[in-house]
Amino acid sequence: MSVIIQKPLIVQQNFSNFDVFSSVISGYDMEVKQIGRGSFSAYLQQIQYGPISISRITSRLRVEANGMPPPGVRTFGVPTMNCQPFVWRDKQTSGNTIQIYKPDTELAMVTNPAFEAIDISLSEEDFNKLNSLWGFPDLAKLIEHKEMVECEPAKMHALRKLLMYICSAIENQPDRLQQDSTLQNLISCQAPYLLAEALMTSTVHRGKATSENRIKTLKTTIDYIQASTDKAISIQQLCQDTGINKRTLERAFLDKYGMTPKSYLQSVRLNDVYKELLQSNPETTKVTDVAVSHGYWHMSQFAADYRRQFGELPSETLKQRH
Numbered sequence: 001m002s003v004i005i006q007k008p009l010i011v012q013q014n015f016s017n018f019d020v021f022s023s024v025i026s027g028y029d030m031e032v033k034q035i036g037r038g039s040f041s042a043y044l045q046q047i048q049y050g051p052i053s054i055s056r057i058t059s060r061l062r063v064e065a066n067g068m069p070p071p072g073v074r075t076f077g078v079p080t081m082n083c084q085p086f087v088w089r090d091k092q093t094s095g096n097t098i099q100i101y102k103p104d105t106e107l108a109m110v111t112n113p114a115f116e117a118i119d120i121s122l123s124e125e126d127f128n129k130l131n132s133l134w135g136f137p138d139l140a141k142l143i144e145h146k147e148m149v150e151c152e153p154a155k156m157h158a159l160r161k162l163l164m165y166i167c168s169a170i171e172n173q174p175d176r177l178q179q180d181s182t183l184q185n186l187i188s189c190q191a192p193y194l195l196a197e198a199l200m201t202s203t204v205h206r207g208k209a210t211s212e213n214r215i216k217t218l219k220t221t222i223d224y225i226q227a228s229t230d231k232a233i234s235i236q237q238l239c240q241d242t243g244i245n246k247r248t249l250e251r252a253f254l255d256k257y258g259m260t261p262k263s264y265l266q267s268v269r270l271n272d273v274y275k276e277l278l279q280s281n282p283e284t285t286k287v288t289d290v291a292v293s294h295g296y297w298h299m300s301q302f303a304a305d306y307r308r309q310f311g312e313l314p315s316e317t318l319k320q321r322h
Contacts, residue, residue, distance in 0.1 A: 008177045009048035010170060016040055017320070018063060019275050027053070027121070028107075030067030034274075035257060035267045036113060037061075039311030045167055049177065049187045053121040056167045058082075062258065065109045069101035074139065075121040076100060076195060080160055084112035087256055089147060090210040096156045097205050098198060099148050110257055118163045120195055130192050142199045149202035159194040162186065214252040217244055221252075225265060229272050232295040235262050269294055270309045277317045287314045 015021040018040045022032035026046055034040055038061055045056040053070070069075045077088075077099035085093050087110040093099070101107065101119075127139045136142070143149070166186055170177055177183055210218075220242050225233065238261075239246050253261040273294050280290065288299060291314070296302040306314050 009046075010174050010177065011044065011046040012171060012174065013044050015042045015044065017278070018042070018061075019278055022065070022067075025055070025057070027070030027073075028067060030065055030107060033064040033268065033271045034310065035062050035064050035110075035259065035264060035271075037309050045171060047166070047170055047177070047187070049184065051122050051126040052187050052191065053119075054163065054166065054187065054191070055119040055121070056163075057115075057117055057119070059111055059115040060113060062113055063111050063115075064257070065107060065111070067107045069103065069105060069107060070121050071103055073121045073123050074100070074102065074127065075119050076199075078118050078120065078156075078159060078163060078195075080116045080118060080164060082114060082116045084114045086111045086115060087210075090215055090256070091148060091205065093148070094150065094205070096151050096153050097148050098151060098156075098195075098202065100143050100146060102147075105147065112258070118160075118167065120163070120191060122192065127192060127196075130189070131196055134193060134196065136196050136200065142196065142202075146202070146204055148205040149199065150205045151198040152201040155194070155198040155201050159191075159198050162191055162194055166191065210252075210256060213248075214255060217248055217252045218256060220244060221249060221261065225268055229269065230293060230295060232269075232297075233265060235265070238265075266305065267309060269296075270306055273306070273314065274310060274317055277314055278320060280318060282318045285318060287318060290314075 011026065013024070016039065018032045018034045021040075021042050021044065022030050025044060041060040043056075043058040047054045053073070079086075079093060079095065079097065081095070083095075085095075087093075088099050089106075089108050124139050131138060131142075166183070169183060177187075221238065221244065224238060224242055235246065235249070238244070239249060249261050253259060253264055257264050259267075273290055273296075276290050276294075277285070277287065291299065291302050303313060310317065
C-alpha cells in the first residue's frame with residue numbers, strides 16, 4: 001500500500017538555541033528549558049508523507065519539555081538505541097518503551113544528556129484503516145488507556161531499525177522520497193505495521209515511578225518558583241514558606257532532574273533571563289536591567305553563572321534577537 005501525494009514535506013535543521021528549537025517543532029505546542037549546562041545542541045528532522053508524520057529529535061544537553069502534542073492525531077514516541085532513559089510523566093522509560101501521546105496528553109519530560117527519539121503521528125482513523133487491512137485490532141483496543149507501554153525487544157528493534165533507516169535515507173538525500181516508491185511504502189505502510197505489531201506485544205510499563213509524595217513536593221516547589229521569578233529565592237526560605245522538608249526536597253529533585261533543587265532553581269531563573277534577552281531589542285535593552293528584574297544584583301557573578309549555563313555571555317544572547 002502506497003499513499004500518493006503531490007510533494008512530501010521535509011524539515012531538517014540543527015539548533016544552537018533551545019528557545020528557537022521549541023518554537024519551530026511543527027505541530028507541537030511545547031516549551032523547552034535548558035537545565036543542563038553548556039552550549040545547546042539539538043537536531044530536528046520532520047517528514048510528512050501522506051497521513052504519516054515522522055519527527056526525529058536529538059538533544060545533547062539535559063532539558064525539561066512541557067506542552068501538548070500535535071492536535072487531531074495519535075503520536076507515538078520511540079526512543080532510539082542512542083537514547084539514555086528519561087523521565088516521561090513521572091515515570092522512567094526503558095529501551096523498549098513506547099510513549100503514547102493522545103491529543104489531550106500533557107507532555108512532561110526530563111531528558112538526560114544523550115536524547116534521541118523518533119515520533120510517529122497519524123490519525124486514529126487512518127491507523128484503524130491500516131489495522132483493518134492487516135487484520136489487527138482497532139487502536140483503542142491496542143492501547144486502551146495506557147500512556148507508556150513496554151514492548152517485546154525484538155519488535156522494538158525492528159521498529160527502531162526501520163525508523164532510523166528512513167530518517168538516515170532522507171537526511172542524506174531529501175529528494176529521494178519524491179521518487180522512491182519503496183521508501184514511500186516504508187513510511188506509509190511498513191512503519192505503522194511494525195508500530196502496530198509492537199503495540200500488540202505490549203504491556204503496561206512497570207518502570208520506576210515517582211511517588212505521589214514526591215510528585216506533590218515537586219509541584220508545590222515548582223509553583224512556588226514560578227510565582228517568584230522576579231526575586232532571588234533561597235532553599236531555606238522555600239522550605240519555610242512551603243513546609244517541605246529539605247531532605248525530601250533534595251531527594252525529589254535528584255530523582256527527577258538529576259540535580260539539586262538549588263541548581264534547578266538557578267537554571268529556571270537563568271532560562272527566564274535568556275528568553276527575555278533573546279526577545280528584546282539590543283538597541284534599547286540593557287543586560288543589567290533584565291538581570292535586576294529577575295533578582296540578580298551582583299553582575300559579575302550573574303555573568304559567570306550565565307556563561308556556565310549557556311556557554312555564552314548575556315550580551316551575546318541579546319544580539320541574537322529572533
